[in-house]
Amino acid sequence: xxxxxxxxxxxxxxxxxxxxxxxxxxxxxxxxxxxxxxxxxxxxxxxxxxxxxxxxxxxxxxxxxxxxxxxxxxxxxxxxxxxxxxxxxxxxxxxxxxxxxxxxxxxxxxxxxxxxxxxxxxxxxxxxxxxxxxxxxxxxxxxxxxxxxxxxxxxxxxxxxxxxxxxxxxxxxxxxxxxxxxxxxxxxxxxxxxxxxxxxxxxxxxxxxxxxxxxxxxxxxxxxxxxxxxxxxxxxxxxxxxxxxxxxxxxxxxxxxxxxxxxxxxxxxxxxxxxxxxxxx
Amino acid sequence: xxxxxxxxxxxxxxxxxxxxxxxxxxxxxxxxxxxxxxxxxxxxxxxxxxxxxxxxxxxxxxxxxxxxxxxxxxxxxxxxxxxxxxxxxxxxxxxxxxxxxxxxxxxxxxxxxxxxxxxxxxxxxxxxxxxxxxxxxxxxxxxxxxxxxxxxxxxxxxxxxxxxxxxxxxxxxxxxxxxxxxxxxxxxxxxxxxxxxxxxxxxxxxxxxxxxxxxxxxxxxxxxxxxxxxxxxxxxxxxxxxxxxxxxxxxxxxxxxxxxxxxxxxxxxxxxxxxxxxxxxxx
Numbered sequence: 001x002x003x004x005x006x007x008x009x010x011x012x013x014x015x016x017x018x019x020x021x022x023x024x025x026x027x028x029x030x031x032x033x034x035x036x037x038x039x040x041x042x043x044x045x046x047x048x049x050x051x052x053x054x055x056x057x058x059x060x061x062x063x064x065x066x067x068x069x070x071x072x073x074x075x076x077x078x079x080x081x082x083x084x085x086x087x088x089x090x091x092x093x094x095x096x097x098x099x100x101x102x103x104x105x106x107x108x109x110x111x112x113x114x115x116x117x118x119x120x121x122x123x124x125x126x127x128x129x130x131x132x133x134x135x136x137x138x139x140x141x142x143x144x145x146x147x148x149x150x151x152x153x154x155x156x157x158x159x160x161x162x163x164x165x166x167x168x169x170x171x172x173x174x175x176x177x178x179x180x181x182x183x184x185x186x187x188x189x190x191x192x193x194x195x196x197x198x199x200x201x202x203x204x205x206x207x208x209x210x211x212x213x214x215x216x217x218x219x220x221x222x223x224x225x226x227x228x229x230x231x232x233x234x235x236x237x238x239x240x241x242x243x244x245x246x247x248x249x250x251x252x253x254x255x256x257x258x259x260x261x262x263x264x265x266x267x268x269x270x271x272x273x274x275x276x277x278x279x280x281x
Numbered sequence: 282x283x284x285x286x287x288x289x290x291x292x293x294x295x296x297x298x299x300x301x302x303x304x305x306x307x308x309x310x311x312x313x314x315x316x317x318x319x320x321x322x323x324x325x326x327x328x329x330x331x332x333x334x335x336x337x338x339x340x341x342x343x344x345x346x347x348x349x350x351x352x353x354x355x356x357x358x359x360x361x362x363x364x365x366x367x368x369x370x371x372x373x374x375x376x377x378x379x380x381x382x383x384x385x386x387x388x389x390x391x392x393x394x395x396x397x398x399x400x401x402x403x404x405x406x407x408x409x410x411x412x413x414x415x416x417x418x419x420x421x422x423x424x425x426x427x428x429x430x431x432x433x434x435x436x437x438x439x440x441x442x443x444x445x446x447x448x449x450x451x452x453x454x455x456x457x458x459x460x461x462x463x464x465x466x467x468x469x470x471x472x473x474x475x476x477x478x479x480x481x482x483x484x485x486x487x488x489x490x491x492x493x494x495x496x497x498x499x500x501x502x503x504x505x506x507x508x509x510x511x512x513x514x515x516x517x518x519x520x521x522x523x524x525x526x527x528x529x530x531x532x533x534x535x536x537x538x539x540x541x542x543x544x545x546x547x548x549x550x551x552x553x554x555x556x557x558x559x560x561x562x563x564x
Contacts, residue, residue: 019368123516
C-alpha cells in the first residue's frame with residue numbers, strides 16, 4: 001500500500017514538472033526570440049533557438065527603449081498604478097469601515113451599489129466614462145487615479161467589508177472612550193489591524209492596474225502623448241504596415257520582467273492575497 | 282460609537298462616494314439613457330425610443346458573437362475548473378516541489394491580457410505554420426481553440442490557488458475519520474472533499490464565468506475577431522460597433538448592445554451564485 005502511494009507520488013511529480021515546463025515555455029520563447037535579429041524573426045521559426053548568425057544581442061531592447069516613447073509610457077504606467085492603488089486603499093478602507101460599523105439603510109444601499117458595480121462590464125460605461133473624464137480633466141496620468149478609484153471601488157470595498165466584520169469592535173470602542181475621535185481611531189487602531197488585508201487588496205488592484213488596457217486607452221488624452229505599456233504594445237501592431245516583431249517582443253519582455261521580479265520577491269503575499277480575497281468573497 | 286462615526290461621515294464616505302459617482306453611477310445612468318438615443322457626442326443625443334434595441338437584437342453579427350461567447354464561456358469554465366481542481370488535489374498531497382509548481386502555475390496571471398494575447402498569437406501561429414495549416418486569423422475554429430488554450434493557461438493557476446486554500450481548510454479529523462471507517466480515496470474525494478470545498482467552487486465558477494463573458498483584451502490581441510468577425514466575442518463586438526464605424530446611429534446601437542450585455546452578465550451571475558450556494562454545506 002505504501003509503495004503504491006510512493007510510486008504514484010513520483011509519477012505525479014514528473015507529470016507536474018513536465019506541465020510546469022510547458023507553463024513557462026511561452027514566456028521563454030518570447031525571451032529567446034527577442035534576442036534574435038529582426039530579420040531572423042518570422043512566423044515559422046519562433047521555436048528555433050537563436051544561433052550565432054541570428055543572435056542580435058540586446059539590439060531589440062535598445063530599439064524598444066529608445067523609440068516610441070517607451071520610457072514615458074513606463075513612467076506613466078508606474079504613476080497611474082502607484083497613485084491609484086494608494087488612493088483606493090486609503091479611501092475604500094475608510095468607506096468600508098463606515099459601511100460595516102454603521103447599521104443604517106443607506107450603508108446597506110451603498111454596499112449593494114458597490115457589489116453591483118463589480119459585476120457590470122466595462123463596455124456598459126466605456127463611452128460615458130471616458131467623456132466624463134475628459135470633461136472633468138481627469139484624462140492625464142496624474143488625475144486618472146480618481147476614475148480608477150471610482151471604477152475600482154467595488155472590489156476594494158467588498159473585500160474590506162468582508163475582513164472588517166472579523167475585526168473586534170471592542171478595541172475601537174476602547175480607543176473612542178480613551179478620547180480618540182473616529183478618524184484617529186481608524187488610522188491608529190483599525191488600519192494597523194487591517195495590514196494583511198491592505199496587502200491583499202493592494203496586490204489584486206496592482207495586478208489589474210498595471211495591465212489594464214481599455215480604460216486608459218479610451219480615457220487618456222493621447223494627443224498629449226499619454227500612453228501606458230499595454231497601449232504601446234497594441235500600437236506596435238496597429239501603426240505599422242509590417243509589425244516590427246523584434247522591438248515588440250522586447251517591449252513585451254520589458255513589461256513582464258518587473259512583474260516577475262515583484263512576484264519572486266513577494267510571492268507568499270501574492271498567493272495568500274489571492275486565496276484570502278476569494279475566501280472572503 | 283455608531284453615533285461618533287456617523288458624525289464624521291463626510292470624511293469617511295465622501296471621497297470614495299464622489300469618485301464612485303463620477304466613475305460609475307453617473308456614467309452608468311447616462312449610458313442607460315444613451316442606449317435609447319442617436320448620438321455622436323453626448324450633447325447632440327436625440328431620443329430614438331427602442332429602435333437601438335430592435336436593431337441590436339436582430340443584428341446577425343451580435344447574435345453570432347453571443348453564441349460564440351456563450352459556447353466559449355461554458356467550455357472554458359469546465360476546462361479551467363476541472364484542471365485547476367485536479368492540480369490542486371495533486372498539490373495538497375505533500376509532494377516535493379509543491380511550492381515551485383504552485384508559483385509556476387500562477388505566474389501567467391500577472392501578465393496582462395494584451396501581452397498574453399500576443400505571446401500566444403506568436404506561438405500558435407508558429408505551430409500552425411509548421412503543421413502547414415491556416416493561421417489563427419484565417420480559420421475561426423483555430424481562433425476558438427487558441428482562445429481556449431490561452432484562457433486555460435492564464436486562469437488555471439488562479440483557480441488552483443483558491444481550490445488549494447479550500448482543500449487545506451477541511452479539518453483533518455474528517456479525513457482521518459473517513460479513513461478509519463474504511464473509505465476509499467474516491468469516496469473521500471466525492472463525499473468529503475468536494476462537498477467541503479463548495480464555497481471555493483462557487484467563487485471559482487463565478488470568476489471563470491464572468492471572466493469568460495467579459496473577455497476583451499485577450500480576444501483583441503489574439504484574433505481581433507478575425508476572420509470576418511467570426512471570433513468576435515460580445516465585448517469586442519460592442520467595442521467595434523462603437524468605435525469601428527462612423528455615423529450617428531452606430532453608437533446608439535453599441536450602447537444598446539452594452540445594456541443587453543450588462544443585463545446578461547448580471548442575470549448569469551445571480552443564477553450561478555444561487556445555484557451553487559444552495560449546495561454548500563456548513564462546516
